[in-house]
Amino acid sequence: MINAKINGLQIEAPEGSTILEAAGKAGIRIPTLCHLDLHDIHMVNQTASCRVCMVELADTRASRNKIVPACVTKLTEGMEVITASIRAIRARRMSVELLLSNHPNDCFICAKNLDCELQSLAAELGLRKLRMRGERIDVPLDDSSGAIVKNANKCIYCRRCETMCNEVQTCGILSGIGRGYRAFVGPAFNMPMQESSCTYCCQCTMVCPTAALTQANHVHKVWDALADPGKHVIVQTAPAIRVTLGEMFGMAPGSVVTGKMVTALKRMGFDGVFDTNLGADLTVMEEAAELIHRMENGGTLPMLTSCCPAWVKFIEHQFPELVDIPSSCMSPHIMFGVIAKTYYADKLGIEPDDIVVVSVMPCIAKKAEAKRPELTKDTRSHVDIVITTRELGGMIREAGIMFDGLPDSEFDAPLGESTGAAALFGSSGGVIEAVVRTARQWAGDEDHGNTEEIELEQLRGMDGLRRASVTIGGREAVIGIASGLGSARKLLEEIRDGKSDYTAIEIMACPGGCIAGGGQPYHHGNYNAVRKRQEGLYSEDRRIKIRKSHENPAALALYEKFLGKPYGEKARGMLHTYFEKRERV
Numbered sequence: 001m002i003n004a005k006i007n008g009l010q011i012e013a014p015e016g017s018t019i020l021e022a023a024g025k026a027g028i029r030i031p032t033l034c035h036l037d038l039h040d041i042h043m044v045n046q047t048a049s050c051r052v053c054m055v056e057l058a059d060t061r062a063s064r065n066k067i068v069p070a071c072v073t074k075l076t077e078g079m080e081v082i083t084a085s086i087r088a089i090r091a092r093r094m095s096v097e098l099l100l101s102n103h104p105n106d107c108f109i110c111a112k113n114l115d116c117e118l119q120s121l122a123a124e125l126g127l128r129k130l131r132m133r134g135e136r137i138d139v140p141l142d143d144s145s146g147a148i149v150k151n152a153n154k155c156i157y158c159r160r161c162e163t164m165c166n167e168v169q170t171c172g173i174l175s176g177i178g179r180g181y182r183a184f185v186g187p188a189f190n191m192p193m194q195e196s197s198c199t200y201c202c203q204c205t206m207v208c209p210t211a212a213l214t215q216a217n218h219v220h221k222v223w224d225a226l227a228d229p230g231k232h233v234i235v236q237t238a239p240a241i242r243v244t245l246g247e248m249f250g251m252a253p254g255s256v257v258t259g260k261m262v263t264a265l266k267r268m269g270f271d272g273v274f275d276t277n278l279g280a281d282l283t284v285m286e287e288a289a290e291l292i293h294r295m296e297n298g299g300t301l302p303m304l305t306s307c308c309p310a311w312v313k314f315i316e317h318q319f320p321e322l323v324d325i326p327s328s329c330m331s332p333h334i335m336f337g338v339i340a341k342t343y344y345a346d347k348l349g350i351e352p353d354d355i356v357v358v359s360v361m362p363c364i365a366k367k368a369e370a371k372r373p374e375l376t377k378d379t380r381s382h383v384d385i386v387i388t389t390r391e392l393g394g395m396i397r398e399a400g401i402m403f404d405g406l407p408d409s410e411f412d413a414p415l416g417e418s419t420g421a422a423a424l425f426g427s428s429g430g431v432i433e434a435v436v437r438t439a440r441q442w443a444g445d446e447d448h449g450n451t452e453e454i455e456l457e458q459l460r461g462m463d464g465l466r467r468a469s470v471t472i473g474g475r476e477a478v479i480g481i482a483s484g485l486g487s488a489r490k491l492l493e494e495i496r497d498g499k500s501d502y503t504a505i506e507i508m509a510c511p512g513g514c515i516a517g518g519g520q521p522y523h524h525g526n527y528n529a530v531r532k533r534q535e536g537l538y539s540e541d542r543r544i545k546i547r548k549s550h551e552n553p554a555a556l557a558l559y560e561k562f563l564g565k566p567y568g569e570k571a572r573g574m575l576h577t578y579f580e581k582r583e584r585v
Contacts (some may be wrong), residue, residue, distance in 0.1 A: 148200055148274050218367065239280060277423060468481075478502050491507070
C-alpha cells in the first residue's frame with residue numbers, strides 16, 4: 001500500500017494506483033474527458049491526450065510545483081496532491097479552451113446536445129467566451145452506411161472509440177489519422193464506413209464524448225410515413241426497449257415501461273403496435289428445431305445463434321471460413337416483418353407495399369441489417385424503417401407526451417402475444433436460455449415446470465465468456481455464451497482450430513447484450529445500469545404467465561394456419577436466410 005496526501009487528506013492506496021484512482025476511492029472528483037474506465041470488461045483508456053485531469057504536485061525541493069495528468073500519473077509514497085489549486089483549474093480550463101478552438105459551434109442542432117461531455121465540462125469550468133480560435137479541419141461527413149455517422153470535425157482525439165473498437169470488440173476498424181490539429185480517428189485511409197469491415201455494433205458511439213460518432217437518425221422517415229394517409233404504419237418494439245426507454249424520462253435503469261410505451265406509440269398515430277417478442281418466439285422455435293435436427297442427424301456443431309446482425313457481420317469479415325456454422329434463422333424483427341407483409345397483410349386485405357413496418361431497436365446495426373439484399377422480397381424490404389430507443393424517446397418528447405404519467409396499454413392483436421422466454425432476448429444468455437427451454441421439451445426431456453427447470457441460472461450473468469452443460473434429448477449439450485465481440489473472437493478461434501466441444505453457442509456483439517446496445521440510452525461505461533436492465537428483463541420473464549416460446553398461442557396459430565411446422569420447408573423458405581464471406585479491410 002502507498003501512503004500519500006490528496007488535498008491534505010491522508011490516504012492509502014494499492015501500489016500502482018494512479019492519482020485519479022486513488023482520489024476517486026477517497027471521494028474526491030477530478031474531471032476527465034479522454035479517460036474511460038470499463039471495470040466490468042477490464043479495460044481502461046489511458047491516452048492522457050486531453051489534459052483535463054491536471055492536478056498539482058507539492059514539491060518543496062523545486063521552485064515551482066509540477067502540474068501532471070492524474071489519469072496516468074502513479075501515486076508514490078509521501079506524494080502530496082492538490083486537485084483544486086488555481087494552477088490546476090487554469091490548466092484544465094486551458095485544455096478545454098484549446099479543444100473548443102478547433103470544434104464546431106453548432107451545439108443547438110448537434111446530435112449530442114445536452115449529452116456531450118465536452119459541453120458539460122465547458123459549463124463546469126465556467127467557460128463563457130472563447131479567447132482563441134484555431135484553424136479548423138473540414139472533413140466531409142460520412143453517413144455512407146446508413147447506420148453510423150462519422151463527423152471527424154467533432155473528434156477531439158480522445159481515442160476512446162479506438163480502445164473500444166480494437167481492444168474490447170477486436171474489430172480493428174478505427175485508428176488515428178493525420179497529425180496535429182488535423183488528427184482524428186477513423187477507418188484506414190479514412191475510407192467510407194460502408195467500405196470498411198465495421199460491424200456497426202456502435203459501441204464506439206456509446207463511449208464517444210462528443211458527436212464525432214453517432215447513429216444515423218431516421219425519425220423524419222417515421223413522421224413522414226405517419227403523415228401519409230395511403231400508408232398503414234405499424235411498429236414493433238424489441239425486448240430490450242421496455243427496460244431502457246424509461247431512462248430517457250428520468251426513470252431508474254431497469255424500470256419496466258412496456259404498457260406506457262404501447263400507450264405512447266398509439267397516441268403517436270401508429271395503425272398497429274406490436275411486440276417483436278412474437279418474432280423472438282418464432283426464432284426460438286426455429287432455432288430449437290434446427291438444433292435438434294443437427295444433433296440427431298450429424299449436422300454441423302456447434303450451432304451459433306444468429307439474432308445479432310453486428311456479430312453476423314463480424315463472422316462474415318473476420319472468420320469467413322465459418323459462415324456456414326451459425327443458425328440460418330433471420331433475426332426476430334426481420335421475421336416479424338416477413339409475417340407483417342404476408343400473413344398480416346392478407347388478414348387485413350392490405351397490399352404489402354402499402355404497409356410500413358417500423359422497428360424500434362436497441363441496436364444501430366439493425367438499421368444496416370434491414371437493408372441487406374438477402375432480407376428483401378422482390379426488392380421490398382421486410383422492415384422499412386429502424387429507429388433506436390434514443391430516437392423513440394426523442395419522438396415521444398417531440399409529440400408532447402408526458403411519458404411517466406401515461407396509463408398502461410396492451411399490444412395489438414393478432415401479433416402482440418408473446419412469452420417470458422422472448423423477453424430474455426435482450427440480455428446476454430437470454431436467447432440460448434429460451435432455445436434450450438424449448439429444445440429440451442421437444443427432444444423428450446421430462447419437464448415438471450419447476451422454476452429451476454425454466455430459469456437456467458448457469459446461462460445467466462455478465463461475464464464475457466460463460467460455459468454450461470444442459471441435457472437435451474438425454475444427451476449432454478455444452479453451451480457457450482460470448483458477450484462482446486472480443487469474447488466472440490476467442491470462441492470462434494476455438495471452433496476454427498478444432499478445439500471446441502460446444503453443442504450450441506450464443507453470441508451478442510455488445511457487452512451485456514442488447515440492453516447495452518449502441519442505440520440505447522448512453523450508459524457512459526456504467527455497467528451497473530446495464531445490470532439493472534438485465535434484472536428488469538428477468539422480472540418480465542417471471543411476470544408473464546407463458547414462459548416457453550412453443551406454448552405461445554399466437555405463434556402456434558401462425559404455424560398451424562400459415563407456416564407449417566417449425567424448420568419445415570415453408571418455414572425455412574420464409575424465416576431463414578444465408579450469410580456471405582466478406583473481405584476483411
